[in-house]
Amino acid sequence: MANNGFTTTILHSDRRASVEHGAIHKPMHPSAEYAFADARELAAVFQGKAGFTYARQGTPTTAALEQKITQMEEGAGTVSFATGMAALAATFFTLLKAGDHLISGQHIFGNTNSLFGTLAGLGVQISFVDTADVAAVQAAWRPQTRMVFAEALANPGTQIPDMEAIGNWCREKNLVYVLDNTLVTPLLLRGKSVGASLVVNSLSKHIGGHGNALGGAVTDTGLYDWSSYENIAEPYRKGSPTSWGLTQIKKKGLRDMGGTLSSEAAHRIATGAETLSLRMEKACSNALALAQALSQHPKVAKIHYPGLANHPQHQRATQLFGGRYGALMGIELVDEIDVFDFLNRLKVLVLATHLGDNRTLVLPMAHTIYYEMGPQRRAEMGISDNFLRVSIGIEDIADLLADFEQALR
Ligand SMILES: *Cc1c(COP(=O)(O)O)cnc(C)c1O
Numbered sequence: 001m002a003n004n005g006f007t008t009t010i011l012h013s014d015r016r017a018s019v020e021h022g023a024i025h026k027p028m029h030p031s032a033e034y035a036f037a038d039a040r041e042l043a044a045v046f047q048g049k050a051g052f053t054y055a056r057q058g059t060p061t062t063a064a065l066e067q068k069i070t071q072m073e074e075g076a077g078t079v080s081f082a083t084g085m086a087a088l089a090a091t092f093f094t095l096l097k098a099g100d101h102l103i104s105g106q107h108i109f110g111n112t113n114s115l116f117g118t119l120a121g122l123g124v125q126i127s128f129v130d131t132a133d134v135a136a137v138q139a140a141w142r143p144q145t146r147m148v149f150a151e152a153l154a155n156p157g158t159q160i161p162d163m164e165a166i167g168n169w170c171r172e173k174n175l176v177y178v179l180d181n182t183l184v185t186p187l188l189l190r191g192k193s194v195g196a197s198l199v200v201n202s203l204s205k206h207i208g209g210h211g212n213a214l215g216g217a218v219t220d221t222g223l224y225d226w227s228s229y230e231n232i233a234e235p236y237r238k239g240s241p242t243s244w245g246l247t248q249i250k251k252k253g254l255r256d257m258g259g260t261l262s263s264e265a266a267h268r269i270a271t272g273a274e275t276l277s278l279r280m281e282k283a284c285s286n287a288l289a290l291a292q293a294l295s296q297h298p299k300v301a302k303i304h305y306p307g308l309a310n311h312p313q314h315q316r317a318t319q320l321f322g323g324r325y326g327a328l329m330g331i332e333l334v335d336e337i338d339v340f341d342f343l344n345r346l347k348v349l350v351l352a353t354h355l356g357d358n359r360t361l362v363l364p365m366a367h368t369i370y371y372e373m374g375p376q377r378r379a380e381m382g383i384s385d386n387f388l389r390v391s392i393g394i395e396d397i398a399d400l401l402a403d404f405e406q407a408l409r
Contacts, residue, residue: 006187007277009071014064014270026064028267031055048238048247057255061263065270069207069217072186072273073199076222076242079250080215080261084182084202085111087216090253091178091198092116092147095245097231098123101144105131105161107154107381110369112180128380131161132313134169146231147176152191153183153317153326155355156365156389157382158304160313163320167195174228176245182206183328183355187280188321190221197224198245203261203269205356206327209279213268215261218253220246279358279394283327286360286400287392291329293401299337299408301386304330327392328355330365332384337408339364339386345407348399355391360400363389 004012014026034052036042045051052059058066058080066078081087096102096119104116106128116126127140131150148170150161163179170177179196181189185206191199201207203215226232226244236247254260284307291305306317307325317325333342343351349362353369363369365387370378378384392400 006072007274010068010276011274013068013071017064017067025267026061026270028263029055029059029061030263031059055263056258056260057250058260059263059266061270062261062266065203065215065261065266065273066217068270068273069186069201069203069219072190072207072276073181073201073219073221074186074190074192075199075219077246078217078219079246079254080203080217080266081254082216082259082261082265083214084200084204084216085115086253086257086259087200087202087218088112088180089115090249090257090259091200091218092119092124092149093257094249094252095176095229095231096124096146099125099144100146100231101125101127101142103127103129103137103140103145103148105129105150105154105159107131107157107159108149108151109155109180109182110365110373112151113373113377113381130159131166132159134162134165137166138169141173145173145175146229147178149178149180151180151183152189152194153306153328155183156304156328156330156387158306158311158326158328158330160306160316160320162316163189163194163196170197171195171223174225176224176229183326184321185276185280187277188284188324188326191219192221192223194320195223196221202356204354206280206283207276207356208269208272209276209356209358210268210272211354211357211359213265213272215265215269218246218249280327281324282394283392284324286394286397287327287329288325289397290390290392290400290404294331294404297404297408299334300331301334302330302332304332329390329392331388331390333386333388333408335386337386339388342407343388346403347406348395348403349390355389357391358393360393360395361391365389 069078129136179191182202199219227241288307
């Protein structure tokens with residue numbers, strides 16, 4: 001299996017991992033509890049041996065999906081969660097303590113920004129910096145710094161951090177480097193290749209891809225030496241240090257906090273993941289064509305898309321993402337156009353929050369996800385009142401172009 005390509009590996013992983021009656025999909029296991037014939041075996045699983053006890057800590061179905069995500073990221077292991085936010089929350093709340101300092105990108109998903117507000121309320125110090133430049137990250141360092149967080153491609157501004165330089169610096173300083181890879185997907189970039197310690201993917205987006213299941217995952221790339229991380233609790237300092245971080249995330253994040261992925265959702269996500277590369281390639285090529293056409297349009301003031309030569313990190317994207325630029329773009333219309341009237345004229349594009357769906361989705365940002373934070377923080381994050389987030393799907397490109405054309409007219 002090791003030499004097979006991305007899609008072949010995903011398609012055949014269930015069947016090769018443990019054949020149950022030759023089933024090519026891992027069955028959906030709804031069982032809440034798992035019984036044992038041998039009491040010693042039961043105790044061993046409670047004490048850390050691989051196995052299943054109670055579904056809050058996972059089922060054979062979620063474990064099979066976790067293995068697929070690990071293969072995609074070429075990581076050491078993965079823990080799945082009910083949503084991407086549950087995965088992010090578990091990572092920060094289980095690995096950081098009051099007094100610790102976290103350096104985060106300033107261009108991040110609105111709900112992650114809100115989550116950091118909660119974390120700050122519990123005594124974690126947070127600095128928001130422009131991660132496009134590693135010098136800004138380095139300047140924020142303090143003796144209490146434990147972790148650096150960035151989105152591989154920022155939602156919704158499409159900024160791209162200097163991921164490799166940040167990875168090298170984190171290694172030097174022995175910091176945990178958490179990368180949210182949701183918008184890029186492991187097809188375009190493996191977090192490990194830029195030195196990330198932990199990679200978070202929202203499985204609700206491109207990996208599931210069909211808008212019919214929520215999920216999230218944290219993958220340990222195997223690069224960080226957890227034996228040097230002070231916040232790992234004593235019971236998890238056992239066995240290979242590579243596994244300590246993920247064990248703590250699983251025990252405290254899943255077992256204690258309970259944001260568990262259901263087997264039903266895991267099955268849907270696993271099925272969706274089979275076509276990730278087909279869908280993503282199509283969505284990326286649609287997005288590039290749309291960005292190129294709209295950037296010439298007189299009623300469009302600005303397009304934020306890494307595939308355009310005028311994007312500040314165009315070269316970085318070309319180098320890191322293998323000639324694909326993702327399927328998300330920011331569009332700012334000229335002031336004369338009323339954003340709401342424009343949105344109401346669209347016929348093919350779906351007016352909905354969410355992204356990474358097969359369908360093209362559009363959302364005005366300032367009035368929705370970024371509403372709660374107020375105008376000042378919005379301005380810092382580069383979200384103007386006429387900023388539209390568009391998540392490009394796999395429709396026929398002519399239909400997408402025509403829909404924009406008629407709504408702008
Ligand atoms: C959507 C999203 C999340 C949260 O994922 P959910 O599965 O919706 O909870 C986290 N990070 C980024 C970049 C996202 O786009």
